[in-house]
Amino acid sequence: MTRRPIGIIVNGVTGRMGYRQHLVRSLLAIREQGGVALPDGTRIWPEPVLVGRNEAKLREVATRHGLTEWTTDLSAALARDDVEIYFDSQVTQQREKAIRQAIEAGKHVYTEKPLAEETDAALDLARVADAAGIRTGVVQDKLFLPGLRKLKRLVDGGFFGRILSVRGEFGYWVFEGDWQPAQRPSWNYRAEDGGGIVVDMFPHWHYVLEELFGPVRAVSAVIATHIPERVDEAGRGYPATADDAAYGTFELAGGIVAQLNSSWCVRVNRDELVEFQVDGTEGSAVAGLRNCKVQHRAVTPKPVWNPDLPATENFRDQWTAVPDNEEFDNGFKVQWEAFLRHVVAGEPFRWDFLAGARGVQLAELGLRSAREGRRVEVPELRR
Ligand SMILES: NC(=O)c1ccc[n+]([C@@H]2O[C@H](COP(=O)([O-])OP(=O)(O)OC[C@H]3O[C@@H](n4cnc5c(N)ncnc54)[C@H](O)[C@@H]3O)[C@@H](O)[C@H]2O)c1
DSSP states (O other): OEEEEEEEEEETTTTIIIIIIIIIIIHHHHTTTEEOOOOOEEEEEEEEEOOOOOHHHHHHHHHTTTOOEEEHHHHHHTTOEEEEEEEOOOOGGGHHHHEEEEEEEOOOEEESSSSSSSHHHHHHHHHHHHHOOEEEEEOOOOOOOOHHHHEEEEEHHTTTEEEEEEEEEOOBBBOOSSSOOOOGGGGGGGGGGGGGGHHHHHHHHHHHHHTTTTEEEEEEEEEEEOOEEOOOTOOOOOOOOSEEEEEEEEEGGGGEEEEEEESSOOOOSSSHHHHHHEESSSEEEEEEEOOEEEEEGGGOOOOOOOOOOOOOGGGGGGGGGOOOOOOOHHHHHHHHHHHHHHHHOOOOOOOOOHHHHHHHHHHHHHHHHHHSOOEEOOOOOOO
């Protein structure tokens, strides 16, 4: 067995996503399974180089996992010949500058979403990356969730007939930080620091809608900052300047209407933290992170509206679980493996910077729709 080592800068490794999902659950998990196998038997072997601002934190992460390569000097890491990939899971605002530096250094780039704060910047990154001949990728982890994989299977298998609508609920209560610490970083609630639920979630909704149902042609959104003051990690109060809830309607090619609510100010009365209901002429499905259930046309009950009587049936019991039929691995890891095969073996990978830029575009147009109080069409982005 030949090992093909590949140096990967992990910038933002002390953060929630950088540490848990990308370092531990993806890159180190890939090493634990013996690398990523190529058809010729070679195994791609990630060699993480941890990059961040705080030396003590980096050393602590490295020591905990028996890693030896870490630095607070991004330029020095980018100058290393054994580093071929730059990965970014820093706060969104720091991303563009660092990615430009990585492209200039000739590294392939994989990054958390959103690719940039604005469409023009994201598109420019795509163009600069193309011109430099490097390979690019943007995290689109929701596509690899078991629930959504099963939903995609239903779409591909023609279960729905003509799909009419999609309605999604995403969210949970994020504590204000006063009497219980918040479970998300405080920058998420400050517009000036790149926060906001539209910028955070619309890039996800973009690829979920496009890959499962079709391209988004228009968006209408109402946004709110329901909780105007929060308390940060250091216990200091701050004004929440970013949107913490977004109520969006997305018109898709082919006439499908998708309504997706995203909120950090909602208490969960659902089976999962995100759920999508899809209704079609032949059947309907409800998919979450892990589970998916269906109701076919032939077994659809016929409820009759009568508010004078108690409900006569348990509607939730009238659905059937979609079986797994396969093993589902961690979504972040599955996408990392695909990106590594793309870089090392040239395998196709369609979740590139242009795809990421389209996600940024949807967020930007969603915010414009909310600001101007109108429906906004989504023009096609080209290289
Ligand atoms: N794919 C997903 O499901 C998903 C989920 C959450 C967040 N994200 C994305 O991942 C990125 C990181 O989010 P997170 O929740 O891990 O954030 P976090 O606050 O936990 O981590 C941010 C990281 O950026 C570093 N950083 C660099 N410069 C900084 C600065 N000037 N101020 C503050 N921190 C700085 C921090 O040290 C830390 O390592 C964001 O771009 C976010 O949009 C993706």
